[in-house]
Amino acid sequence: MAEKIRPMQRDELDLLINWAAEEGWNPGLHDAELFWNLDPEGFLALDLDQEFCGGGAIIRHNSEFGFMGLFIVEETHRGKQHGRKLWYARRDQLLKRLDENATIGLDGVDAMVGFYKRGGFVPFTRYRRFTISEPLRADVTNPNIVPLAKVDPQLIADLDRQCFPGDRSAFLHDWIKQPQSISLACIRGEELQGFAVMRKCRSGWKIGPLFAEAASSAEQLLVASRQQAQEEPVFLDVPDNNPEAVQLCNSHEMTEVFGCTRMYFGPPPKLAHHKIFGITTLEVG
Numbered sequence: 001m002a003e004k005i006r007p008m009q010r011d012e013l014d015l016l017i018n019w020a021a022e023e024g025w026n027p028g029l030h031d032a033e034l035f036w037n038l039d040p041e042g043f044l045a046l047d048l049d050q051e052f053c054g055g056g057a058i059i060r061h062n063s064e065f066g067f068m069g070l071f072i073v074e075e076t077h078r079g080k081q082h083g084r085k086l087w088y089a090r091r092d093q094l095l096k097r098l099d100e101n102a103t104i105g106l107d108g109v110d111a112m113v114g115f116y117k118r119g120g121f122v123p124f125t126r127y128r129r130f131t132i133s134e135p136l137r138a139d140v141t142n143p144n145i146v147p148l149a150k151v152d153p154q155l156i157a158d159l160d161r162q163c164f165p166g167d168r169s170a171f172l173h174d175w176i177k178q179p180q181s182i183s184l185a186c187i188r189g190e191e192l193q194g195f196a197v198m199r200k201c202r203s204g205w206k207i208g209p210l211f212a213e214a215a216s217s218a219e220q221l222l223v224a225s226r227q228q229a230q231e232e233p234v235f236l237d238v239p240d241n242n243p244e245a246v247q248l249c250n251s252h253e254m255t256e257v258f259g260c261t262r263m264y265f266g267p268p269p270k271l272a273h274h275k276i277f278g279i280t281t282l283e284v285g
């Protein structure tokens with residue numbers, strides 16, 4: 001069987017996202033376009049006998065940080081070492097796109113952590129996906145919660161930079177304004193206390209990111225997001241190394257439905273972990 005690893009085409013990313021949905025990853029309705037615009041060179045494809053059979057993201061966020069995600073091989077071709085070759089090709093290609101001593105992140109499901117360790121990645125913290133389907137019964141108006149579009153983009157970028165390794169203002173601009181999404185800010189006077197983006201997914205809504213200066217601000221954003229979601233389920237991916245984030249989900253009686261491990265190749269980024277109440281995505285960081 002002829003095997004080839006090559007740059008992915010835009011329409012193939014749509015297929016990869018559909019495969020992700022079939023795997024139960026519940027992607028956002030506009031993820032393919034947003035991910036592609038983030039880094040059009042950041043995707044590799046696997047061909048077997050000239051047929052697209054797998055792929056994955058190798059996103060270059062900046063010269064010092066990249067991210068590997070969306071790693072899928074079509075089900076009938078698994079267990080034959082094709083995925084292993086694709087994964088190492090992706091790692092090596094991303095390393096070439098970054099500076100020396102740069103860092104790569106990924107989020108590994110439990111069954112793959114050992115494989116990623118052998119590939120040079122070190123576990124850092126666990127992420128848990130929480131969900132809740134019960135709508136908020138009370139209609140609470142909170143003057144601290146405003147549309148994120150009303151906030152100075154520089155304030156948003158400043159908080160994001162504390163919680164993510166590098167400036168990603170262009171991506172944030174598109175992410176915040178994507179169709180079928182709700183972007184909210186928590187403010188106090190002229191100060192930004194936190195922000196959240198909630199996007200429509202194949203099932204319900206995902207909140208990500210949810211960054212806040214304090215748990216009280218994160219809770220206000222979570223409550224406001226839940227109100228906007230109405231009767232549909234809400235999902236939030238929470239890092240274990242912020243215990244207040246896990247406690248927030250528990251206090252809202254959210255249910256844990258999935259877990260994975262954040263791993264790094266290279267030095268872990270120095271971030272304000274106590275301000276990360278929900279990560280942006282498991283697919284591109």
